[in-house]
Amino acid sequence: MEPINKHTSIVTPLDRVNVDTDQIIPKQFLKRIERTGFGQFLFYGWRFNEDGSKNESFVLNNPLYEGSSILLANDNFGCGSSREHAPWALLDYGFKVVIAPSFADIFYNNCVKNGILPIRLEEREIEQLFRASKGHKYQISVDLKEQFIQRQDEKKVAFDIDPYWKEMLLNGWDEIALTFQYEKQITEYEKQQA
Amino acid sequence: MPKTIIEKVWNDHIVYEEPGKPDLLYIDLHLLHEVTSPQAFEGLRLNNRKVRRPDLSFATMDHNVPTKNRTNITDPVSKKQIKTLAQNCQEFGVPLAHMEHPDQGIVHVIGPELGLTQPGKTIVCGDSHTSTHGAFGALAFGIGTSEVEHVLSTQTLWQSKPKTMEVKIVGDLGFGVAAKDVILAIISKFGVDIGTGHVVEYTGEAIKKLSMEERMTICNMSIEAGARAGLISPDQKTVEYLKGRAHVPDGEAFDELADKWLSYATDEGAQYDQTLEIHTSEIEPFVTWGTNPSMGSGISSHIPYAGDFSNQSEQEELLQALTYMDLKEGTPLSSIEIQHVFIGSCTNSRLSDLREAAQLIKGKSVHPNVTAIVVPGSFSVKLQAEKEGLNRIFEEAGFEWRESGCSMCLAMNDDIVPPGERCASTSNRNFEGRQGAGSRTHLVSPVMAAAAAIEGHFVDVRNMLSVHA
Numbered sequence: 001m002e003p004i005n006k007h008t009s010i011v012t013p014l015d016r017v018n019v020d021t022d023q024i025i026p027k028q029f030l031k032r033i034e035r036t037g038f039g040q041f042l043f044y045g046w047r048f049n050e051d052g053s054k055n056e057s058f059v060l061n062n063p064l065y066e067g068s069s070i071l072l073a074n075d076n077f078g079c080g081s082s083r084e085h086a087p088w089a090l091l092d093y094g095f096k097v098v099i100a101p102s103f104a105d106i107f108y109n110n111c112v113k114n115g116i117l118p119i120r121l122e123e124r125e126i127e128q129l130f131r132a133s134k135g136h137k138y139q140i141s142v143d144l145k146e147q148f149i150q151r152q153d154e155k156k157v158a159f160d161i162d163p164y165w166k167e168m169l170l171n172g173w174d175e176i177a178l179t180f181q182y183e184k185q186i187t188e189y190e191k192q193q194a
Numbered sequence: 195m196p197k198t199i200i201e202k203v204w205n206d207h208i209v210y211e212e213p214g215k216p217d218l219l220y221i222d223l224h225l226l227h228e229v230t231s232p233q234a235f236e237g238l239r240l241n242n243r244k245v246r247r248p249d250l251s252f253a254t255m256d257h258n259v260p261t262k263n264r265t266n267i268t269d270p271v272s273k274k275q276i277k278t279l280a281q282n283c284q285e286f287g288v289p290l291a292h293m294e295h296p297d298q299g300i301v302h303v304i305g306p307e308l309g310l311t312q313p314g315k316t317i318v319c320g321d322s323h324t325s326t327h328g329a330f331g332a333l334a335f336g337i338g339t340s341e342v343e344h345v346l347s348t349q350t351l352w353q354s355k356p357k358t359m360e361v362k363i364v365g366d367l368g369f370g371v372a373a374k375d376v377i378l379a380i381i382s383k384f385g386v387d388i389g390t391g392h393v394v395e396y397t398g399e400a401i402k403k404l405s406m407e408e409r410m411t412i413c414n415m416s417i418e419a420g421a422r423a424g425l426i427s428p429d430q431k432t433v434e435y436l437k438g439r440a441h442v443p444d445g446e447a448f449d450e451l452a453d454k455w456l457s458y459a460t461d462e463g464a465q466y467d468q469t470l471e472i473h474t475s476e477i478e479p480f481v482t483w484g485t486n487p488s489m490g491s492g493i494s495s496h497i498p499y500a501g502d503f504s505n506q507s508e509q510e511e512l513l514q515a516l517t518y519m520d521l522k523e524g525t526p527l528s529s530i531e532i533q534h535v536f537i538g539s540c541t542n543s544r545l546s547d548l549r550e551a552a553q554l555i556k557g558k559s560v561h562p563n564v565t566a567i568v569v570p571g572s573f574s575v576k577l578q579a580e581k582e583g584l585n586r587i588f589e590e591a592g593f594e595w596r597e598s599g600c601s602m603c604l605a606m607n608d609d610i611v612p613p614g615e616r617c618a619s620t621s622n623r624n625f626e627g628r629q630g631a632g633s634r635t636h637l638v639s640p641v642m643a644a645a646a647a648i649e650g651h652f653v654d655v656r657n658m659l660s661v662h663a
């Protein structure tokens with residue numbers, strides 16, 4: 001997994017609450033047995049019309065946001081199924097950071113484990129970001145190490161993140177390799193239970 | 195100090211803890227299926243790792259198996275996924291209930307059936323409805339594919355201690371009210387994210403009176419309230435259900451185990467971080483009308499008006515949902531016509547669900563505008579139902595009787611609801627496109643689905659039941 005620390009991009013505003021993983025990656029695209037190649041199916045039902053043409057009114061198809069790697073979302077983002085295909089699709093499409101007032105638990109974990117930084121911000125901050133980025137190119141910078149985002153108007157907004165997840169993201173660590181350092185404890189536990 | 199079952203199970207499984215870090219938890223049972231596991235096995239292979247405890251792992255094929263003709267998988271990609279699981283299980287020594295195996299079924303139906311699911315265990319699966327197993331007093335939660343790989347190679351997971359939440363159901367359930375209605379009412383009252391960051395324990399007299407099957411229906415949909423896990427303290431019913439199951443010991447060993455199981459029940463006076471209450475008088479047979487499981491109401495009421503909500507984003511959410519569902523504000527639920535009925539899924543495809551639905555439709559016929567299917571949750575449910583002649587009741591009424599699997603719950607196989615059509619479904623998710631692109635899902639209990647199949651629109655099942663009684 002790729003480390004992430006400082007990251008700058010314009011923001012793509014996706015202003016819907018309770019966006020579920022069925023929307024992020026519809027289930028007809030879950031049949032691949034690889035981790036890559038899911039970006040083309042991201043938000044499929046919203047990005048494309050029934051005849052397969054682009055739905056021009058959907059925010060991801062707005063040329064304003066081309067090349068953006070920061071997604072601004074709303075409450076309870078990523079609810080529903082546990083499919084990791086959702087963060088894989090976001091990542092494959094090019095999103096490295098997702099900002100929302102709240103995330104579904106499993107989705108949050110799945111992001112971190114794939115090197116996507118999920119940032120929780122207060123409702124008020126989110127509203128301001130939506131206002132600034134809807135219909136405009138609005139750039140922000142994220143600093144994971146110092147735990148803040150810097151808006152285009154220079155204002156800094158701090159965010160919280162679990163120190164363990166932060167380490168993992170900053171270093172791009174493979175969690176399994178880390179856990180192998182506790183092999184002794186695991187074996188010990190198994191002996192006690194036997 | 196008195197403890198909740200959540201704390202007891204958690205504490206029993208800590209392999210390593212350190213301040214400022216999540217706990218390293220031991221996993222007692224890892225269930226696998228074909229959709230969320232291929233990339234995990236691939237990861238093992240790439241890193242030259244093996245499965246640490248194949249004996250604590252169990253795999254089945256459920257999400258995209260055909261329910262009509264088992265040997266005929268038309269979609270080459272589904273076929274590949276199914277073949278890949280079989281190869282992976284063989285290569286890594288993981289037990290597998292393949293498509294023709296007598297133990298095959300929806301992963302959350304077979305775990306309890308085989309007695310793999312037991313009180314006090316930590317259970318994970320790459321599927322969010324793993325919460326189902328909580329009905330037995332197990333701490334059971336869904337994980338992503340990276341976590342599947344982590345459990346395969348280490349049999350552990352790093353987890354931050356969840357907050358605890360009690361959802362207390364006060365009073366006795368009314369006539370004709372099913373377990374499904376209870377959980378839909380809870381989600382509708384408290385919202386789809388109330389459980390975020392929490393593990394929920396369902397308590398109250400009404401819960402104690404429920405059968406194990408009904409408890410599973412409730413725990414199943416904990417994730418729809420945002421909680422990764424939902425559980426119920428084990429009692430004598432739990433012990434009785436598990437006695438004699440394939441993976442449960444018998445004789446003295448069983449009695450010992452049963453004592454241990456019961457000791458996990460929440461202690462008198464234990465404290466939760468939060469407690470919510472719902473009174474059974476608020477719960478009647480439920481129908482969802484929107485695009486998330488909280489958008490539902492009692493059958494005797496109507497779709498809300500935007501004006502009923504004070505907050506603008508809620509108003510927008512309602513209107514967006516109604517546009518997708520092609521419904522109007524204020525429409526009485528009983529006037530909504532449906533074209534499909536699906537009885538199945540890990541929420542409601544167990545023997546008791548099929549028995550109740552069959553009893554209601556016996557001697558009646560499916561409305562001419564409706565296509566109705568029954569998909570048993572497992573091979574063994576199917577077999578038992580056939581022994582009891584339930585399949586004949588369904589078929590005589592005009593239902594299709596299928597092989598077990600997830601089927602129309604997520605429509606990854608050929609069982610889909612066509613665009614623009616409506617389905618009364620006993621599954622757990624009514625998201626946009628869940629049952630097929632453009633499909634419109636209404637979540638209901640098995641008896642409500644059966645009643646709708648006959649009438650062609652939603653009806654208050656209590657009226658039909660009273661005629662029968």
Ligand code: SF4
Nearest residue numbers: 323539540600603604
């Ligand atoms: S029945 Fe539906 S909810 Fe249950 S495991 Fe299968 S797809 Fe998931």
